[in-house]
Amino acid sequence: MKDKGTTLNPRSSEPDKGKTFSRREFVTSIGGVGIGAVLGGMFVSSIALPDKVFAVPASGGYLLVDTKKCAGCTSCMMACSLTHHGETNMSLSRIQITQDPWGKFPNDIQMAQCRQCPYPACVAACPTGAMHADPKTGVRTVDEDKCIGCEKCVNACPFTPSRALWNFEEKHAEKCDLCEGAKFWDEVGGPDGKRACEEVCPMGAIKFTKEIPVQSEDGYETDLRTGTVWDSLGFGGAPQSGGHLG
Amino acid sequence: MSATLWFNSLTWLVWLAPFAGILAAGVTKRQDPRIEGNRVLRHDTAAIVEHWTHGIATAVLLVSGIALGVLFVPALVGSGRPLWIALDIHFVAVVVFLFGTFYYGANTMLALKRLREHLPTSDAVEFTKRHYGLLLGFKKFTMPPERKYFESEKMAYLMAAATTITIIVTGFVKVAAHSLDVPAGLMSIITPTHDVATVVMLAFILPHIFFAAILPSSWPILRSMFTGHVSLDYAKHEHAGWLAELREADEQGHDGANDDSPIAPKRVA
Numbered sequence: 001m002k003d004k005g006t007t008l009n010p011r012s013s014e015p016d017k018g019k020t021f022s023r024r025e026f027v028t029s030i031g032g033v034g035i036g037a038v039l040g041g042m043f044v045s046s047i048a049l050p051d052k053v054f055a056v057p058a059s060g061g062y063l064l065v066d067t068k069k070c071a072g073c074t075s076c077m078m079a080c081s082l083t084h085h086g087e088t089n090m091s092l093s094r095i096q097i098t099q100d101p102w103g104k105f106p107n108d109i110q111m112a113q114c115r116q117c118p119y120p121a122c123v124a125a126c127p128t129g130a131m132h133a134d135p136k137t138g139v140r141t142v143d144e145d146k147c148i149g150c151e152k153c154v155n156a157c158p159f160t161p162s163r164a165l166w167n168f169e170e171k172h173a174e175k176c177d178l179c180e181g182a183k184f185w186d187e188v189g190g191p192d193g194k195r196a197c198e199e200v201c202p203m204g205a206i207k208f209t210k211e212i213p214v215q216s217e218d219g220y221e222t223d224l225r226t227g228t229v230w231d232s233l234g235f236g237g238a239p240q241s242g243g244h245l246g
Numbered sequence: 247m248s249a250t251l252w253f254n255s256l257t258w259l260v261w262l263a264p265f266a267g268i269l270a271a272g273v274t275k276r277q278d279p280r281i282e283g284n285r286v287l288r289h290d291t292a293a294i295v296e297h298w299t300h301g302i303a304t305a306v307l308l309v310s311g312i313a314l315g316v317l318f319v320p321a322l323v324g325s326g327r328p329l330w331i332a333l334d335i336h337f338v339a340v341v342v343f344l345f346g347t348f349y350y351g352a353n354t355m356l357a358l359k360r361l362r363e364h365l366p367t368s369d370a371v372e373f374t375k376r377h378y379g380l381l382l383g384f385k386k387f388t389m390p391p392e393r394k395y396f397e398s399e400k401m402a403y404l405m406a407a408a409t410t411i412t413i414i415v416t417g418f419v420k421v422a423a424h425s426l427d428v429p430a431g432l433m434s435i436i437t438p439t440h441d442v443a444t445v446v447m448l449a450f451i452l453p454h455i456f457f458a459a460i461l462p463s464s465w466p467i468l469r470s471m472f473t474g475h476v477s478l479d480y481a482k483h484e485h486a487g488w489l490a491e492l493r494e495a496d497e498q499g500h501d502g503a504n505d506d507s508p509i510a511p512k513r514v515a
């Protein structure tokens with residue numbers, strides 16, 4: 001098949017008269033223009049575009065936990081796993097309750113729930129945008145279909161244990177979404193709905209708030225006891241040093 | 247291993263590689279197959295570069311891709327750090343693969359005869375029956391006068407081309423997802439499609455390696471993928487149809503194999 005347009009004649013190497021562009025010239029130009037466009041685009045974006053600003057909307061709500069009220073029954077973990085995964089598997093729960101058998105009350109229990117951080121390091125670390133703030137509710141959550149399993153989010157979460165968790169069964173990251181995506185639950189979840197862990201906790205140790213709580217390295221300054229029977233036990237009031245908080 | 251995934255920090259290389267392949271094809275002068283005494287030039291340097299960049303990169307992509315986890319296969323590298331390494335290896339192979347594939351594609355556009363010689367003809371079923379019947383030891387079959395590529399290879403070519411295009415298109419979307427907000431719904435189609443194409447590609451490459459590299463009767467052709475030449479005897483036996491075409495072209499002073507060839511093939515040094 002002959003080139004369209006001017007072509008090098010196989011015998012003569014003379015261009016055909018009256019035509020302007022050979023297929024080879026066309027292909028070479030596409031390559032050259034394409035390379036120029038990619039390199040030019042990089043150059044322009046490096047000088048013309050401002051440095052990326054990482055900004056995400058605030059979460060539409062936060063889970064507060066009070067370890068002094070927690071009895072360590074792990075009902076919340078089972079509820080979390082059940083409503084999100086359809087099975088009661090503690091390892092799939094997005095809230096993790098850990099108990100120190102040698103610890104003394106109130107330091108024997110840690111409740112590890114996602115803080116829905118104002119600056120979510122997990123979201124910032126994700127290379128694919130799978131970990132993101134839901135545009136409607138601001139809840140920090142994972143698009144499982146976009147997750148490539150790099151676990152950057154798991155490593156980035158500043159808390160121990162990481163509140164961004166690895167779903168070892170389905171091979172993707174997962175985290176507390178305030179039950180927005182609890183597909184095995186017939187209740188409406190999310191900031192304007194219900195949260196399974198909060199619903200089942202027999203001790204009232206988990207509460208939901210729409211106000212941004214004060215956050216320290218240890219957790220939120222949480223007191224879910226004042227005004228309850230805990231006052232008479234001497235454990236009401238502001239958090240006491242040493243007592244681990246939400 | 248990089249702190250940032252190369253798919254994120256060096257994404258531009260993925261977009262550059264296809265154009266580099268196209269540009270390289272534009273400035274490449276091809277040589278057409280020809281009889282040179284008792285040997286036959288089967289592959290010019292460009293064909294060798296196309297084959298090995300595409301082939302080696304495909305193998306690395308398959309190994310790293312499968313390690314990363316495809317449909318039905320658990321992710322062998324688990325997650326976290328080993329996965330970053332596998333992804334970076336995948337990235338390098340992607341760049342080489344794109345260069346090689348687009349180099350091939352553009353070279354083919356420049357000489358559509360090269361595409362036609364890869365397409366099955368009406369002899370496909372008959373030749374394949376005779377060829378493989380003979381290979382399996384059935385005496386009643388005789389070697390058909392295969393052309394440059396066996397008819398069976400040509401049928402596989404069509405499917406391999408479709409698979410390659412699927413892998414590239416879905417792969418581009420997966421790369422784009424590292425810098426753009428690609429909808430999760432689209433990704434839920436793209437990722438399994440990429441995975442299925444990977445499995446299909448594996449189903450091609452394993453028989454290809456067997457028939458083109460492991461089977462002793464194919465060693466001359468494997469050697470030609472490095473040297474460019476096969477012996478005249480080999481061509482006579484395995485590719486009688488192709489040899490006849492070359493002889494005919496030789497007599498006419500032009501083999502017609504490369505429409506873009508600037509000078510007659512006999513005079514190419």
Ligand code: SF4
Nearest residue numbers: 126147148150151153
């Ligand atoms: S594991 Fe998934 S969600 Fe977490 S950073 Fe990697 S891609 Fe993002």
Ligand code: SF4
Nearest residue numbers: 114115117122157164
């Ligand atoms: S997973 Fe960690 S970093 Fe991300 S929002 Fe929750 S607490 Fe913050």
